[in-house]
Amino acid sequence: NYRDGKLYLVGDDATDILILDTAYQLIDSIHLLDYREKRIPKPVKPDLEGSTFATIRNSILFLIVGSAATKKREKLFVIPFLESGLDVSHHHVFDTSNLVAGLKEGGIQEVNMEGITVAANHLVLTNRGNRTNPTNYLIVTDLTFWEEKENVRPRVLPVQIPDTADIVPGISDLFYVASTDTLLM
Numbered sequence: 001n002y003r004d005g006k007l008y009l010v011g012d013d014a015t016d017i018l019i020l021d022t023a024y025q026l027i028d029s030i031h032l033l034d035y036r037e038k039r040i041p042k043p044v045k046p047d048l049e050g051s052t053f054a055t056i057r058n059s060i061l062f063l064i065v066g067s068a069a070t071k072k073r074e075k076l077f078v079i080p081f082l083e084s085g086l087d088v089s090h091h092h093v094f095d096t097s098n099l100v101a102g103l104k105e106g107g108i109q110e111v112n113m114e115g116i117t118v119a120a121n122h123l124v125l126t127n128r129g130n131r132t133n134p135t136n137y138l139i140v141t142d143l144t145f146w147e148e149k150e151n152v153r154p155r156v157l158p159v160q161i162p163d164t165a166d167i168v169p170g171i172s173d174l175f176y177v178a179s180t181d182t183l184l185m
Contacts, residue, residue, distance in 0.1 A: 001051055001062070003081070010064050013045045014038075017086065030088050032077070047073040050116035050125065050173060053081065056143050062086055065125065068100050068111045076146050094146035099154060102141075106156030109133050115174035118143070119183060126159075126185065128170035136161060136171045159185075 001008045006027060009018040015038065016029040033040065040046070047067040054061050059080060066075040079091040100111050110133045115126040125139040141154035161169040175184045 001053055003053055008051065008062065008086070010048050010051045012047050012049055012067070013040045013042070014048075015040065017088075019085070028085075030086050032088060032091075044072070046075050048075075048077070049114045052116045052118055052123075054118045054123070054143060063116060063123075065113055065116045066096070068096055068103075068113050071097070074100055078146070096146065098148055098150055098152040099139075099141065099145055101150075102152040102154045103127065103137075103139060103156060106139075106154060107158075108137055108156060113139070114170070114172040115185075117174040117176045117183070119176035119178075124174060124176065124183065126171040126174050128172055129161075129168055130170065131168050134168045135159075136169075138174075 005022060007020040009020065015033045015035050016031050018026060019028040021027050047069060048064050049067045051062065051064040054063055062079040062081050064077040066073040068074045074096045076094045076096050077091055078094065080087040103111055108127050112128050113125050114128040117124050121143060122140050123143055123145065127137040127139060129136040136159040138157040138159055139154045141152065145152050159171060171185045177184065
């Protein structure tokens with residue numbers, strides 16, 4: 001993600017958020033997850049797949065969503081963004097099982113959220129298809145869905161991508177360009 005001349009990188013098995021300048025030089029890193037090694041092994045990683053900046057109630061927040069492919073990965077990190085940058089010391093981690101239940105009710109058989117963006121005062125997420133469940137989905141929900149303890153009812157929209165012979169095309173990230181009302185996938 002890009003904000004104020006800096007790039008913020010989150011890895012699905014990383015313990016830190018990297019901050020780069022626009023020449024891709026490391027400026028800083030912010031410790032997010034405690035683990036003794038630099039990379040978190042697949043069985044225990046939170047699988048942080050998508051991130052975006054959102055303005056909610058006049059506060060800028062950095063949202064990082066886990067894939068929700070397993071119970072352990074049903075997480076949303078909400079980190080305040082101040083003039084000084086990300087304030088990880090005051091971040092919150094929310095359980096997204098309420099959203100996952102709504103996705104399953106909406107027809108998604110295998111949850112694997114990969115991307116997140118803000119569009120028209122909604123969060124838009126993507127659920128990536130695979131060989132077993134090849135349909136990709138866009139998920140449209142409230143900006144603060146994590147505040148609801150139950151009854152999160154997202155709109156689940158299948159996305160048709162032309163088939164290829166050898167692979168199942170999957171949507172792995174999203175970005176909304178407000179100036180042109182365009183959703184990039």
